[in-house]
Amino acid sequence: MLDNFTVQEHPRLLSSWKGGEDATLWILSDERAAVLTVDIITPVVDDPYTWGQIAAANSLSDVFAMGGRPLLALNVVGFPINCLPLDTLSAILEGGMERATKAGAIMAGGHTVEDDEPKYGLVVYGEVALNEIWRTTGARPKDKIILTKPLGTGVFSTALKADLLSKEEEEVMISQMMSLNDLPLYLPQEVRRKVHACTDVTGFGLIGHLLNMLDENIDIRIEAKRVPLLAGVTEKISMGLVPAGAYRNKDCYKSTGKVTGLESLDENLEDALFDPQTSGGLLLAVDPDVEDVILDVARKKGFVGSNVIGEVTEGKGKVKIN
Incomplete structure (x- = not known):
């Protein structure tokens, strides 16, 4: 269009x-x-x-x-x-x-x-x-990939509509969605300048936003087991509580040929990587020299699920899942 x-x-x-x-x-x-x-x-x-x-x-x-x-x-x-x-x-x-x-x-x-x-x-x-300025692209080989909020709000929202979400799970979901992604306000200037790329994870799911961060000279390698998930998300997925947007994301992004390694994952975990988020976390590509500082600041400011989930390598524009 x-x-x-x-x-x-x-x-x-x-x-x-x-x-x-x-x-x-x-x-x-x-x-x-x-x-x-x-x-x-x-x-x-x-x-x-x-x-x-x-x-x-x-x-x-x-x-x-x-x-x-x-x-x-x-x-x-x-x-x-x-x-x-x-x-x-x-x-x-x-x-x-x-x-x-x-x-x-x-x-x-x-x-x-x-x-x-x-x-x-x-x-x-x-x-x-x-x-x-943090742009969506600009990640460099050896950069670490950090995600600041767990995935799963799309699945939890679907479970809420089906009256299959506990009160505690609903409170966790709401707390996460209303949390401000104000991490840059708390980072020292010298650290902010070593963030080479950033986007927020929303309706395209983690995989979609990782694809947006690619250029033709890099690959992004993700360790699926290090991706933070809301507690109980894979169980909800196994019950069929998957939003329609997750299936659309999956159909769209798997057909690009730019995502590899998904076949090795448990299907429930795979679906979680495509789950569309509302007010999801920041996805950052950072110089390895500052990854610990960023994680420390993020966790102290309430982003307790923040984690390094992968790294950037030289490549040909693919997201590789391990």
């Missing part, structure tokens, strides 16, 4: 919809760039305040994935005004404001439309130093 559109170019435009980056980058000065993104989702939990928090965290994540700091946010809302009370909308917006404020951004307004199904998200504006 995008092939029908002409790529617009400008000397200040560093990234746009062409190229797979998580947000648009616009040069502001010799030292700084603006980061602009928008995201919107349908409800993943019943409580409107909690959903507002999750949707906002999901939207803010793209600025963090570029190494940036969120500064301003605008609400984007679709709401069935004749079916749900305005108190519900108010709670959604309050949840969004709580997360935006927690991230250091100002909620400055927004726009609403009437819709048959509730939808909520944010337009987010942030800034980043030009020499500290």
Whole structure:
């Protein structure tokens, strides 16, 4: 579809919809760039305040994935005004404001439309130093691959809809989805500059986002048993609680010929690697000199499941699963 559109170019435009980056980058000065993104989702939990928090965290994540700091946010809302009370909308917006404020951004307004199904998200504006921008590509041989949140929120969301998720599992899922991916705010400058590539894991699942990080000169090797998973995810998968998006991801990415080694995995673990995430963790390619520092900071800031899951090697643009 995008092939029908002409790529617009400008000397200040560093990234746009062409190229797979998580947000648009616009040069502001010799030292700084603006980061602009928008995201919107349908409800993943019943409580409107909690959903507002999750949707906002999901939207803010793209600025963090570029190494940036969120500064301003605008609400984007679709709401069935004749079916749900305005108190519900108010709670959604309050949840969004709580997360935006927690991230250091100002909620400055927004726009609403009437819709048959509730939808909520944010337009987010942030800034980043030009020499500290994290792009989706740029990983180098010998880099370590770090994932900061366990996989499995897609499976757990499916289990929740089927009333097959325990209260404790639901609380873990919600806590993870509403957690801000604000890791770059806590890393020393010299460490941020040794992050060579980054993206956040969302609807494409881990495998899809790893493929986005490739270029034709590298391979990414993943040790499947080191990939963090929410406790109970493979058991839920064995019960058939797999979201449709996981099957779409699996069909799409296995057909590229760029993913090898999946046949050696237990099928439940394989499905988990394709599970679409809501507000998933950061996926980083980092210089091995700083992997321990990043893991230490991440775990101290609440990303307790953070782990090195693989490494980058010279290659021909493949994700290799061991």
